Amino acid sequence: MKRSPEYYAPQIRFANLRYEVVDKSKEKKSVLKGITGTFKSGELTAIMGPSGAGKSSLMNILTGLTKTGVSGTIEIGKARKLCAYIMQDDHFYPFFTVEETMLLAAALKISNKCVSLKEKRALVDHLLNTLKLTKAKQTRCSKLSGGQKKRLSIALELIDNPAVLFLDEPTTGLDSSSSFDTIQLLRSLANEGRTIVCTIHQPSTNIYNLFNLIYVLSSGQCTYQGTPQNTVMFLKTIGLECPAYHNPADFLLECVNGDFEDHTQALTECAKDTRWRYDQQLMQADDVEPPTEAQVAKFNESQSQSQSQSQAQSPSQGQQTTSQPKVQLQSMDSTKELIKHTYPPPEWMRLWLLIGRCHLQFFRDWTLTYLKLGMHILSAVMIGLFFGDSGINATKQISNVGMIMIHCVYLWYTTIMPGILRYPLEIEIIKKETFNNWYKLRTYYVATMITSTPVHIIFSTVYITIGYMMTDQPVEMDRFVKYLLSAVVVTICADGLGVFLGTILNPVNGTFVGAVSTCFMLMFSGFLILLTHIPKALHFIAALSPLRYALENMVIALYGNHRDKLVCPSEEFYCHFKNAITVLRQFGMEHSDFGYNIMMILAQIVLFKILAYFTLKRKVKSG
Ligand SMILES: Nc1ncnc2c1ncn2[C@@H]1O[C@H](COP(=O)(O)OP(=O)(O)OP(=O)(O)O)[C@@H](O)[C@H]1O
Numbered sequence: 001m002k003r004s005p006e007y008y009a010p011q012i013r014f015a016n017l018r019y020e021v022v023d024k025s026k027e028k029k030s031v032l033k034g035i036t037g038t039f040k041s042g043e044l045t046a047i048m049g050p051s052g053a054g055k056s057s058l059m060n061i062l063t064g065l066t067k068t069g070v071s072g073t074i075e076i077g078k079a080r081k082l083c084a085y086i087m088q089d090d091h092f093y094p095f096f097t098v099e100e101t102m103l104l105a106a107a108l109k110i111s112n113k114c115v116s117l118k119e120k121r122a123l124v125d126h127l128l129n130t131l132k133l134t135k136a137k138q139t140r141c142s143k144l145s146g147g148q149k150k151r152l153s154i155a156l157e158l159i160d161n162p163a164v165l166f167l168d169e170p171t172t173g174l175d176s177s178s179s180f181d182t183i184q185l186l187r188s189l190a191n192e193g194r195t196i197v198c199t200i201h202q203p204s205t206n207i208y209n210l211f212n213l214i215y216v217l218s219s220g221q222c223t224y225q226g227t228p229q230n231t232v233m234f235l236k237t238i239g240l241e242c243p244a245y246h247n248p249a250d251f252l253l254e255c256v257n258g259d260f261e262d263h264t265q266a267l268t269e270c271a272k273d274t275r276w277r278y279d280q281q282l283m284q285a286d287d288v289e290p291p292t293e294a295q296v297a298k299f300n301e302s303q304s305q306s307q308s309q310s311q312a313q314s315p316s317q318g319q320q321t322t323s324q325p326k327v328q329l330q331s332m333d334s335t336k337e338l339i340k341h342t343y344p345p346p347e348w349m350r351l352w353l354l355i356g357r358c359h360l361q362f363f364r365d366w367t368l369t370y371l372k373l374g375m376h377i378l379s380a381v382m383i384g385l386f387f388g389d390s391g392i393n394a395t396k397q398i399s400n401v402g403m404i405m406i407h408c409v410y411l412w413y414t415t416i417m418p419g420i421l422r423y424p425l426e427i428e429i430i431k432k433e434t435f436n437n438w439y440k441l442r443t444y445y446v447a448t449m450i451t452s453t454p455v456h457i458i459f460s461t462v463y464i465t466i467g468y469m470m471t472d473q474p475v476e477m478d479r480f481v482k483y484l485l486s487a488v489v490v491t492i493c494a495d496g497l498g499v500f501l502g503t504i505l506n507p508v509n510g511t512f513v514g515a516v517s518t519c520f521m522l523m524f525s526g527f528l529i530l531l532t533h534i535p536k537a538l539h540f541i542a543a544l545s546p547l548r549y550a551l552e553n554m555v556i557a558l559y560g561n562h563r564d565k566l567v568c569p570s571e572e573f574y575c576h577f578k579n580a581i582t583v584l585r586q587f588g589m590e591h592s593d594f595g596y597n598i599m600m601i602l603a604q605i606v607l608f609k610i611l612a613y614f615t616l617k618r619k620v621k622s623g
Contacts, residue, residue: 010076012039012062012164012195017072019057019220028104031057032218034072038274039197041163044190045212046198048249049217050257055199056168058217059085062197063166065435066155076164084157084436088168090149091428093357094142095364098133098152099124101141102159107353109160111345131185149176154185157436160342167198167289176204183207206251213277218256223267226276236277238266292496297579298314350439362455376463378412384470391473391558394566397577400471401587407467408547409593411460411487412494413518419498420510423616429501431620441620444614452495460484460491473558482557482594487548489601490550495569496608503615526552532588546604549597556594559583 019032031054040043047055060066063085076083092101098270106120115123128134144152150170157165170186183203187210190196200207208214208228216224222506226234231248235241235255240263242251255263278577344350360603362368383406390400396609434441464487468480501510523529524542534542542548559580568575577583584590 092141380466
């Protein structure tokens with residue numbers, strides 16, 4: 001059952017479209033200079049042109065990714081909600097198989113109420129079969145070839161049957177055969193009634209002829225809009241004769257590149273004639289007006305009738321026609337019916353699914369789990385062996401406070417770095433998925449918080465418990481709980497700051513800023529320089545350091561609340577730190593308040609998490 005094009009895939013019209021940017025030298029630059037065009041439903045359109053002509057800019061504007069600096073009219077209406085944008089690079093979570101990726105996308109895009117899990121499996125199988133990915137079903141995404149990745153990107157967006165599909169350079173990095181297959185597939189999808197627009201560089205003749213419309217940009221101006229078959233005749237009208245056996249696509253690009261003098265002005269003028277987008281048989285030599293829709297429909301019908309007749313007479317001849325795709329989407333009416341009436345699941349359901357994905361990813365990435373846990377255990381044991389009985393031995397109390405500081409810095413550093421390094425890698429996936437309405441960014445953000453927080457709690461608990469036990473700290477539950485709580489909150493705070501830095505800086509700068517900020521926080525933690533020794537005017541800087549509050553709290557937990565005397569070894573004549581209160585006085589912490597310190601760290605956690613959300617949002621929205 002075919003959808004009516006009006007409902008299914010509205011055409012995209014834009015008129016006098018301008019796009020201006022301000023570059024670094026504050027100069028205005030006109031990227032698109034008042035272009036006009038129409039991309040129709042049921043058609044596969046190629047946007048071509050030299051590098052820097054404005055192809056990606058046009059695509060980003062039509063998809064709604066770029067909004068500032070744009071003027072003119074774009075008639076896309078509600079279609080923008082029905083759009084899918086397949087970006088140039090294919091990004092997937094590497095630890096999931098093709099089937100898992102597809103099933104998760106189906107679960108995120110289609111509510112269980114309208115399509116059951118069994119039906120979703122059938123839909124996924126159908127799409128994988130159509131895109132020749134069935135054999136790679138159980139392959140992890142990181143192991144796919146370039147062509148398979150591209151086809152998976154397309155399959156993922158076809159799950160909810162978008163009416164309009166934009167693709168940025170879908171053949172980049174593919175060999176000629178895979179490129180041909182990909183464009184042929186897109187043509188099949190367009191034949192079903194979708195509006196498909198893609199940018200492409202130097203297509204071969206076979207690929208070029210698969211397009212219904214070629215839209216050429218040169219220095220922000222439209223220099224051709226017509227069928228591939230009309231290209232040679234179009235160029236001839238301005239005196240550019242395409243040599244025999246020369247690829248018309250290459251010749252067209254050579255002409256717009258200015259390889260045979262600058263013809264941009266003549267080409268721009270000539271391209272205003274919209275009749276080049278119609279079959280020349282349809283045009284009368286002296287016609288000035290383009291044919292009406294009814295004329296075009298009638299012509300197309302008669303064409304397809306005569307074609308099917310000739311194919312019936314000579315099947316092999318029909319197969320050789322390059323403008324008709326060989327591969328047609330297998331008809332699966334029940335599946336099409338299913339996807340016709342779909343609607344997305346509620347956002348809480350998507351949250352649940354994303355939490356599941358985060359957990360699965362966490363357990364499959366051994367560097368995140370086993371390696372990190374192993375390092376935590378090893379480090380805790382090493383520190384335990386080095387510090388021995390420092391928790392009870394009155395002669396080792398400066399070392400014991402030093403060990404607390406090492407614990408704080410270790411947890412801080414090992415948590416802040418993954419946060420800094422994670423988002424630059426993940427941002428492209430989030431960008432793609434949120435832009436194509438898989439879920440809202442806030443849902444994703446909450447899911448990562450819900451998943452990462454228990455992990456930080458478990459890891460820091462393992463690390464702290466081993467360190468606490470091995471160094472003979474007081475065996476009192478309330479002291480241990482307070483000590484652990486302080487370590488856990490500072491770990492979560494480090495995660496917040498890491499995510500914040502990861503969303504505003506690239507990995508190199510993020511690593512540098514993360515390391516430098518840790519050094520400063522360490523300096524003001526109250527161990528290397530006592531808080532009482534810091535000039536009063538600089539106290540506010542110390543007040544910003546979460547490490548300071550954590551260290552203070554861990555020291556209070558061990559030495560505060562009238563702790564019994566520590567053990568002074570018999571061979572020692574005098575133990576200065578025999579009374580626990582002496583340790584607190586030594587570090588100027590006898591009046592510190594545990595509750596206040598916890599509140600200060602919690603406040604910073606909230607601050608970093610909110611800031612990180614907005615910086616992540618800004619990063620995702622920036623094209
Ligand atoms: N936000 C921006 N700030 C400054 N310049 C920009 C911006 N966006 C686009 N441009 C400039 O506009 C021109 C067109 O860029 P665009 O990416 O659209 O070209 P393109 O045709 O897609 O090129 P390519 O084929 O190489 O990808 C380029 O010169 C680019 O530097």
